[in-house]
Amino acid sequence: MSTSAPNTVQTRAVVARNLTKMFGSPESPVHALRGVDLDVAAGSVTAIMGPSGSGKSTLLQVLAGLDTPTSGQVWLAEQEITGMRDEPLTLLRRQRMGFVFQAFNLLPALSAEENIRLPFLLAGSRPSADDEAWIRAVVTRLGLTERLSHRPHQLSGGQQQRVAIARALVTRPDVIFADEPSGALDSASGDEVLGLLRSASTEYGQTVVLITHDPRAASVADRVILMSDGAVIDDFAGGTAEQISARVSGRMNGHGAAHIAGIAGVQPSGNTTALPTSTTPAVAE
């Protein structure tokens, strides 16, 4: 059955090893992922950055079990999710993963409260007293108490996104995947949403993986991973939006230019780029 994840000292919420993903025909394959390794520490906020087409969305989909990699493995906590069948994988997503998308997160047919309780609703189970207390705490913390009976179209974009965060938090998942959660919002609502994801980690020890191209969004992260052309090209402790922006543009100009100019067509897939940085992820076996 599933093998256990490669060992390191820290508790890890998500582990990926040698992930590759190819699209298109075998004659002219498109390499969306070229051997990506990743360890996400439990309780941290990790931002995955990169320009469009860099593979960051594919990486998110593969990590969340929404898509299957061409090769490689993914573990959620200590459980391997690659190769899982659809049904158990769906239950796993329901119970142990949370999702916040860029837009259209909520079901228009359900009220805010029903949207928040969706994971319990899907399970057909009444939340325990403990769960109820937690749901109330989350709703209060996100300032949604007054909005519970509203339908999504009666809420502002920022409020909708807060409902989505509440929905992601209520099951106390191993990890929340957020795909450009501030992308469709004005900057004030966007900052608020990002701040809430940051607080989820700081206050509740919630692990968050954030996909963004925006250095401002990435500034809430403990760690930033930069992707280009399907590979991780940088991995560093987070900073201010300016610091991140400077580092990213440096990387994309230096490494990226060389990468795009020369290596992209030649480099064999599965070859991980050496990472000259502080928080180096565990090396593949």
Add this chain to the structure above:
Amino acid sequence: MRLWALRELRETAGRYAAGVAVVAVVAAFAVLLLETIEVFIRMLSTTGMQDAAPVRAALTSVGLAFLGIAVLTAAIVISGTFATVYAGRRRDIALLRLVGATSTQIKRASRIDGLAVGAAGAIAGIAAGILVSVAAIGILNASFGAGLEFAWTPQLVIVPAVVCLAVSTLAASSGAKIVARVSPAEGARSDAGSTQLPAPAQRRRGIAGIVLAVVGSGFLALGVIAGLVSPFGLLIAFPGGVLSIVGIILGAPAFTAPIVGGVTRLLGRRGSDLLAGANLRANPVRTARTVVSVLIGVTLVTMFTVAGEMYLAQTRAYFGDAIELEQVSQFITVMLIVVYVLTAFSVLVAAIGLGSNLSLSVLQRQREIAVLRSVGLTARQARRMVLVESVVVAGIGAVLGLLLGVLYGFVGANSTFGVQGFSGPVLSPWFVVAVLGGAVGFSVLASILPGRRASRVHPAEALRDS
């Protein structure tokens, strides 16, 4: 605009499949009716009948009445299909409005869809109708030596073609009426938005529906009263029936919404059932459209059955003599079978309507279903969700159809045979069981394909931009 309409039509041709099928059924029905009448008349003239004109007139008017019922049913089903397809294009239409398309242009574009669906359905239906006629004549000749010949007249093609093109074009522009008024501002919005009809349009329809239903009911009552003294009460009751059913269809969301609300709240605590209920409540117009397609089929069958049973019961009371009763009963039973065959086309049209509404609703909720799948709706739950929606809607449609059918059958019987004594409605419990069972059985079948489609929606679709 024409370019856009044609390209949309080509790329989403599958969504019109139900519309084409419905038109084809109507066209085939028309061909079969006309051909049957024609062959029958020619057969009569070979037996030496001098003047076939009165027979032809009688048969043609009966045939036209049933064709009319099928056309009306088809019009309702197809306009529902068009409206649902256009509702799914709301954003695109808003975008077109944003860059300067007038609402007249939008409506004109819908005419292209209407003509295309009408033409495709008419060609398929006429061809099928002629093939079936030729085959039926061949079988009759081979097994009974009937010596019949296929009777060709230009009407065989002209009547169905005109009827189909007209129905389909009218249905398309009525389906486009609501989206043509979409505000251009919607094109600039990125949120999910509300999928409801604009309230004023809905209210106008509701009011028109109530007015028609009230006026129609008045005619129905008058028909029954007139029927007590003359067998021509039906001539008063018939327009009453048409007006009231059109009124009920127009105003359907107003009365189906509370019923759907009540019924869905009785569903269990399973996640899929709760979601099915929420879906049905969230879009009362779409739900009403689906209820209506079932309602029409059940109403038609019930109406003829009730009227037939009532006539039988009355005849039984009238003839004491057993031999005559036997003959008359047989005659009525044969008549009922003919009527069932003629009604079957309308029921088929209604059935296609249920299936197509379910499919379209799944197609348009693709994104929602993807979100559900990503947060933990299993494939099995997705299938069950669609199944529950289908069964609830068909159940409600069947019960309402039974009630309406009893009313119409009762009015029809009394306005025709009331002279021989007023009688109450007759309905066998077995018929009720059969209708409800049939509705549930069919709704289960109708949900299989849409349910499978829902279960195959990929959760990663929730991540893509709209």
